[in-house]
Amino acid sequence: MNEAKPHAVWPDLALDDRSRLDFMKSFRRFVTGELQPINREVYEKRVMPAYERAKGAPPANKHQVREAMTQDSFFAFYVSARRSGQELMWQYCLTPTERQIEALEAKARDLPDAGGSLRLDPDFEPPAYVASIDIHCMPGGYVTSRTPEDVTAGAIYDLGNDVYTMGHLGPLQDMFGRTTSAYVRSRWPDWRFDRILDMGCTIGLSTLPFCDAFPQAEVHGIDVGAPVLRYAHARAKGLRKAAHFSQQNAERTDFEDESFDLIVSHILLHETSGRAIRNIFRECLRLLKPGGIMLHVDMLSYAEMDAFDQFMFDNETFYNNEPFWASFRGLDQIVLAQEAGFRAEDLEIEHFSNALAQQVQNTGNAGRDRPPPKSGFQMLIGVRC
């Protein structure tokens, strides 16, 4: 194998594995780039007029759009194609990973220490919102350990995420972390960041950029899944980054009060629940030092979208095992953060694309980083007074 691996625990991929993953990237580009937009045509030219004829008025909200669109054969085909691709993608990731799982476990164990750490909790109970169904159809989810030292979930997440985002996150899939860390640095240039926490870090894709952006800081990543954390720790060792990973629920951690300067999360909130989000915001408030910053990147709120786009994004909940996605995007995060104790004047929502544009400008890597197409992200920013 002479292919350049992004890091030491990235699974070995045979020619057929690579070819299948290449195919899946192309297939996803085709489904999301070419099939998906046809749905709006179908809706405006065929579905909406028929609905209007039958009911006397066009669909007024995302629920009525869904009622109408789910009767349409093109939409049904699109759903099948997209869902089939999603499931097949994970099979493509599992096949090479299962073949070399013992070698990956050995590598994870034997890689030399890089100053970071891993702390797992054998009695940990994962919350229902990740344990009841496997989010985005990843078999076993984040929390299933197939063997005592298992890293399968981490490995297939790493492979699958690269395919799912069609390579848009860069070779180390760290676009989100690089962007948020650069944003924080440039916005608060005088703040001394001694301790940083990344909540819901999975395999640390967005955690490690903080080690680079803030070399003097102690960087922590927490997640509910043991196998993804084992992989995160091994991946960090391979990349020679000192990050501290521990198995904890972001709703209630064992860190001390006022012990962090910065708390971030990247596409975590929509995989939790309404109650969990409130708890997470409260926990951020507890953990932040006075003047400390909380920053959560997640999907754009539905407030800026028409009923059809809302309906299309809701498909993640209906067809891709994302139970909280649809209701999450209707929530007002500013209100929730206020309920958790943040002051209104210390809270804001910023478009992620602004931070990304700024980072691309600063680092001169235009063309390399762009957010995945057909989706938008926002950042909730809160400062503890």
Add this chain to the structure above:
Amino acid sequence: LNAPRLSDSRRAAKGKRPEPHKDPVIDRLISMIVALTGEVAALRQRLDSVERVAERNGAFSQEEVEGFRPAPDEAARQEELRRTILENVFYLVTKEARDIEEGATSAAYQAVVRDIAADR
């Protein structure tokens, strides 16, 4: 070789699958077609890789492959390969045509079942 097993539940995600079509068979068919397309794409890529490796090592060139013109017996074999694929892929269509030609109906089929059952 450790081929994955169909029955390995750890390869399937927890959570009820959606049923977007009135007939669930359609969804299964689309899923199979997507998977088959993936296999064809992987095969195509392997073949292309073989050709590139051969060219790099001087075994044979891309032009030689492109310029390949089969000798008569080779052409006959290739026609055979194409026919086999067509017959396999369009089996149902040809079967239907044959049924019509032979006047085969469900009623006729049921009659045979009855007759044989009665032949005790």
